[in-house]
Amino acid sequence: MTLSRLALVAACALIGALVSRPSLAQALPIFDAHLHYNDEAREPFPVPSVLALFREHGVRTILATSRPNDGTRALAAAAHAAPAAAPRVVPFIRPYRNHADRATWFRDPAIYALIESELERDIGWRGIGEFHVFGAADAGTPQVKRIVDLAVSRGLWLHAHCDEAALEALYRHDPRVQIVWAHSGFTVAPARLREWLERHPTLVGELSYRYDVTSDGRMTDAWRELFVRHPGRFLLGSDTWINDRWSRYGEIVAIYRSWLAQLPRDVAEAIAHGNGERLFPRR
Ligand SMILES: [Zn+2]
Incomplete structure (x- = not known):
């Protein structure tokens, strides 16, 4: 092969890589x-319109919660009635009846009763959350301990929007508890997140609102390093x-x-959908 031909082949390969990477990311199924x-x-946004949104944007599976829990039941029923037209639904019990419960759920016995009654009307619940809790005192209540114990004994996950002190308290209740960390702690830096993931093998980071993953559209080195080191530990969320x-x-x-396209293919696939499907398999 002549030098110029070699250069041409190299140029084509480069263009191919640049063109195909974004299109691969466009095609990735999404686990929300x-x-x-x-x-x-x-x-x-009635049920048919949200189902259309999921289809349009390639969302294959949703980890669904709602306040109150009827919305989740409606999505699960729609998926059951027409599986080809709907994503698979992984339902979580939301421990809120209304907005106000967000500030008191962790010490309100009515909320524990709500969780128990939802479990009795089982629609295949896989977890409890998303709930909000901040600080060791609120996450350390006897009721939160009961919820952690319930989750561990039933193989349920928690979906926790919490700060580091509350996360610590949840794991102090029982280090076996499985936690989806909503927003990966929101402002917790990648290096710190890595410490959490390495300390707690049952922790996964969810990435909604983490606009710090990119800067001017480019993935930061710190996030790339973390995703490549721990590709199995992250989930996407809307x-x-x-x-x-x-x-x-x-x-x-x-x-x-746009940022999945900047990762190695296997890492992008894991974060887009592989991790969710592995952690919450169809059953
Ligand atoms: Zn949320």
Whole structure:
């Protein structure tokens, strides 16, 4: 092969790599591990319209929660009725009846009763959350301990929006508890996150609102290093906690795809859907 021909082949290979990487990311199925279908979303975004959103944006599986839990039941029923037109639903019990419960659930006995009654009306619940708790005192209540014990004994996951002190307290209740850390702690730096992941093998980081993964569209070195070191420990999420997030659902997924395209293929596949499917297998 002549030098110029060699250069041409190399150039083509480079162009091929640049062109195909984003399109591979476009094609990746998505496991949405942080989804709320709350009561205020149901009228502007009825079930058929959210199912259409999932299909349009390649969302294969959703970890669904809602306040109250009827929204999750509606999604699970729709998926059961028409599996080809809906994502697989991994339902989590939300320990909130209303907004106010967010501030008191961890010491309100009515919430423990709510969790028990939801478990009795079992729709295949896989976890409890997303719940919010901050500081060691609130996460250290006897009721949170009971919920952790219940989760461990039933093989349920927790989906916790919490700070590091609360995370520490959850693991102090029982180091075996399986936790999806909502927003990966929101502001916890990648190096610190790595310490948490290495200390607790049952912890996975969910990545909604982590706009710090990229800077001017490029993945930062710190995040890339962490994803490549621990590809099995991250999940994506839309976090449709307000209706505006439903309006921007496609944009949220597109942002994920833009940085997944910057990762090695196997790492991108794991984070996009492989980890979720492995941790929450069909049953
Ligand atoms: Zn949330």
